[in-house]
Amino acid sequence: MARAVVAGNWKMNTSVAEARALAAELRESIGHMEGVDRVLCPPFPYLGMVRDAVTGSTIAVGAQNMSQHEKGAFTGEVSPGMVAELCTHVILGHSERRALYGETDEAVNLKVEAALKAGLTPIICVGETLAQREAGAAEAVVERQLVKAIDGVETPGALIVAYEPVWAIGTGVPATPDLAADIMGGVIQRVLESTYGATAASATPLLYGGSVTADSVRGFVEQECIHGALVGGASLRAEEFAEIVRTTAEVKG
Ligand code: PEP
Numbered sequence: 539m540a541r542a543v544v545a546g547n548w549k550m551n552t553s554v555a556e557a558r559a560l561a562a563e564l565r566e567s568i569g570h571m572e573g574v575d576r577v578l579c580p581p582f583p584y585l586g587m588v589r590d591a592v593t594g595s596t597i598a599v600g601a602q603n604m605s606q607h608e609k610g611a612f613t614g615e616v617s618p619g620m621v622a623e624l625c626t627h628v629i630l631g632h633s634e635r636r637a638l639y640g641e642t643d644e645a646v647n648l649k650v651e652a653a654l655k656a657g658l659t660p661i662i663c664v665g666e667t668l669a670q671r672e673a674g675a676a677e678a679v680v681e682r683q684l685v686k687a688i689d690g691v692e693t694p695g696a697l698i699v700a701y702e703p704v705w706a707i708g709t710g711v712p713a714t715p716d717l718a719a720d721i722m723g724g725v726i727q728r729v730l731e732s733t734y735g736a737t738a739a740s741a742t743p744l745l746y747g748g749s750v751t752a753d754s755v756r757g758f759v760e761q762e763c764i765h766g767a768l769v770g771g772a773s774l775r776a777e778e779f780a781e782i783v784r785t786t787a788e789v790k791g
Contacts, residue, residue, distance in 0.1 A: 694730060767786065
């Protein structure tokens with residue numbers, strides 16, 4: 539059985555003081571829980587500070603992106619090694635990176651390989667746009683994104699996969715739990731099983747992401763094939779994020 543995981547993607551939000559306060563509050567409320575892994579993903583400049591703020595708790599910290607390159611003349615980029623010195627997880631292939639920064643499936647694959655090599659746990663994001671769903675291509679898109687992302691990755695040991703339908707991100711309108719389960723228990727599970735076998739596939743945490751709130755999370759994590767959530771907007775509200783974590787622990791515990 540896969541571990542339950544709730545990750546908060548803070549995106550490009552918070553000041554230094556706000557990030558410190560958010561991390562400190564979460565350390566108090568959900569710093570010492572069993573049964574659910576908690577990962578905070580602040581902006582790059584705050585990684586070290588947030589790591590320090592949660593030291594002594596069992597909260598993990600992750601980046602929201604990284605370069606596929608080890609080092610060199612890549613102005614503005616952050617290497618896997620730099621990320622790995624500060625935290626344990628990294629979100630890769632987020633739809634905002636794909637849509638706004640032209641991140642391709644090939645680049646995501648290189649980043650996944652580089653993250654694993656650096657000892658990081660990649661949270662691989664996949665998901666279709668509304669136009670792709672309306673064209674009946676949702677499954678094909680998710681399959682292509684996932685197959686390419688894990689191409690050449692021999693064991694799924696450290697992988698987490700997040701299904702984030704693009705039309706549900708930041709809209710306040712999440713997918714339904716049934717729709718998410720169709721994709722996650724269907725095509726995502728199938729790709730993992732055919733690549734790694736049933737046992738390893740079933741140990742890979744699958745997260746739903748897209749307008750998850752304290753009110754909506756229960757329906758998702760009650761699905762057997764959904765092990766947790768990747769939370770954007772609601773992860774900036776300490777009490778609401780803590781409630782999402784508590785509900786996940788209660789349902790999955
Ligand atoms: C995200 O961007 O990963 C996300 C899930 O955002 P939101 O929860 O705000 O839809």
